[in-house]
Amino acid sequence: MSILIYAESWNGKFKKSSFEAVSYGVDLASKMNTEAVALVVNADDATELQNYGVSKIISVSNQSLKEFASNSYADLLKNIADKEGTHTLVMLSTSNVNSFAPALSIAWNASLATGVIAEPSALNPFTVNRKVFSNKAHADVVLSKENKVLVIAQNSYGVKENVVSASVEEYSASVVEANVKSEKVEVSTGKINLMDAEKVVSAGRGLKAPENWTMIEELAEVLNAATACSKPVSDIGWRSHNEHVGQTGKNIAPDLYFAIGISGAIQHVAGINSSKIIVAINTDDEAPIFKAADYGIVGDAFDVVPKLIAKIKELKE
Amino acid sequence: MKILVCIGHVPDTTSKIKFTNNDTEFDATGIQYVINPHDEFTLAKAMQLKEKQSAKLVVVNVGLVSTEPTLRKALAIGADSAIRVNLDPKDSLTVASEIAKVALDGGFDLIMAGKESIDYNGGMVPGLLASINNMPFVNAVVGLDIDGAKATVIREIDGGKETLSANLPLVIAGQKGLVTEEELRIPNMRGIMMARKKPLSVVEPSATETMLEFTKFEKPEAKAECKMVSADNVEELVDLLHNEAKAL
Known part of the structure; x- marks a missing residue:
């Protein structure tokens, strides 16, 4: 019944948003009296996450996951969630997470809440607060299915340092074939990315x-x-x-x-x-x-x- | 080619947001409804595809009869026909399931939606319906080209862009950039007249499954009054940002 946290990396490197996802997941696990497990894909140094309180890390290295496709990432996360026996998955809102979260919710038969801005206000029924009406209002939503996917809004929860020592388990995943093909990626370098900027x-x-x-x-x-x-x-x-x-x-x-x-x-x-x-x-x-x-x-x-x-x-x- | 464009019926951006029934429901009293702003970009792009490749363009909305003026507006812009699924939807999964069925039944090649609605901001419907129908999906799309049964799609990613290729049938979630602001379509008088005669069919809902239940709405606490600093005393602003707000 652990909490699974997807800590995204970009060309092998984590960003502040990855640590924010871990911080949220670790606090949620402690609230639910269970363990937090982080999943990383093609990360250079998975152990960096142990600075944010997570004691178990599943590390997947796979060439075919270097290119992003919603269907293959959804399939990967579903398989790992099932293998871990978890019912709650925590992710942070980024381009790729926003793309594959809906596919994951269908594949894993999960309730999906996006734009989440706080820890659950209740665990039974599982209730979170999220942004609505372009943040002119907030809403309490109940995630009614047994499996739950939470997508946390950027910079809404914060990063909490909490140094622990983590075990890293390498997991060799079989990946379903992507149903879109990446042809070209253009990322502007040197400039501070507007979405990540503090x-x-x-x-x-x-x-x-x-x-x-x-x-x-x-x-x-x-x-x-x-x-x-x-x-x-x-x-x-x-x-x-x-x-x-x-x-x-x-x-x-x-x-x-x-x-x-x-x-x-x-x-x-x-x-x-x-x-x-x-x-x-x-x-x-x-x-x-x-x-x-x-x-x-x-x-x-x-x-x-x-x-x-x-x-x-x-x-x- | 057959294109299905999902049209969100949302309160105008400038609406004052209020709730009713003990803060469990949105209060629609006095609200002006519009086409969801992100959907205006997908609809304009669909019109370009229709004109270039003589595609058939159908618009769809899941909602009660009150959403029909919004669908008529899409017809006035140039869609050929409209479908309304007669249901007041409770969550994104319901909407996605209904549209997925319309997309399959109608044999559509391309399903386009805005990346999110400006009311519930879930950003889920396009991705959900793609998965329900087992179709490829690209989110945050800012470029689209169709050649036969192949699509070239440009999506926004963190800090840049990615070009992808995919086979039809395909679902995309579009946003500003798919067409420019100047390319957005505004219905003209002829369009409005013609829209009255275009077919708008009503189909009964079939989906039963939900995944979320909205239980309570609230307005965030009002911000404290803006602290004003004199233009002659910029130092004070820097001091406040450093010592009070701890933001520098």
Whole structure:
């Protein structure tokens, strides 16, 4: 009756989200008086997970799992869950997890809850809280089937360090053939990935022209943050569509979000309202972004941002 | 080629969200409903495929009669016909099971849905229905090309893109990027007139299985008032972010 945690890796490396999944699963196992078991696929160093409290790790190395297909990952997780005799599987929301979680729920005959933001509020019936209406509301949902898959929202639970020593069991999995074929993968390197970023600096039409993003990029650099933009800015082509955060763009949940020259239309707020701290800088003191923000400055970005860069540099020294 | 596009009937983004019946149900009073924003991108892409490859385009929704205006809007945009499965669905599995049956019965080659609905945000229906029908599935799709019985699909991945190939029948979950914002379709007067005469068939539900039960809704606690700092005192903001918010 253990808890199985899928700790995803990218080219063999874990990310903060992998540790967040482990932290959630370990706490859930302790609440349910059972053991937490982590599953890793093609990870360079599975033992890294023992820093987050998991004492048993199943490690799968398989060339055919280097390319992702929902059906093969769903089949793998179902087989390992059955082998372990577990009924509860914990994963964290990423591109690949969101892709194969539904297939897993069908293959394993499991209840699937996505966007989960807290530990279960009750175990019988098994009830979790999740985001609905673009985080304008939360809902309690009961997972009615015996098998359960929980997909935790990014940066909603946090990472908890807890050093233990773990046993690693190599498992040689037979993998069902992928029903899609990967032809080409393009991943931008060097830049901080917006979905993983702990801090995000975002700007809107208030910046007036694309060349004015130099100061936004500089602020992002001193903060070690990713850059983002509002929808109008990506629609005009000042910034790439990959940077658009909002309802139809990326939905992000960083620890710190700067909205600079962004009025804060409801569609924008829907994509950023899971951020822990929101800072707004806008010339219009009635801009709706101030309703969503924790800290605000009414002022001109061209005046405020350079000062902000200087003060943050001072702080870091 | 036969394309099935799933149309979500959701509260307009600007709606004030309220609950009723002791916070166990969404309160639809006074709510304006629209096509789910992500579905607008898949519908526009399906229209391009229809025009280029003379595909037949059917739209589907699982809902009561109140969702028909939303389906009519999709017909006005250019779909050939619509199917409504007559059920007020309780969870994603119910919706997916019903659409999976419509997809099989109609012999569709391509089933397209938005990556998630902006009401319940589950993001599950497209993947569930693909698995129920044992069809390949690609999520978060930003590019799609069909050549005969083969599809080339581009999906968004963490930090980049991946190009895949798959055979039809195929299920994709689309999002912005599948077409550009300018390529979205707005119904014109002629489309609206024609939509009135296009077939909208109602089929009775057959699925019985559910996996989730929504028991209670709540609004998150209201945020504390935004702390305002003077533009002449940026240092104070840095200090607050460092010492109070512990975010720097």
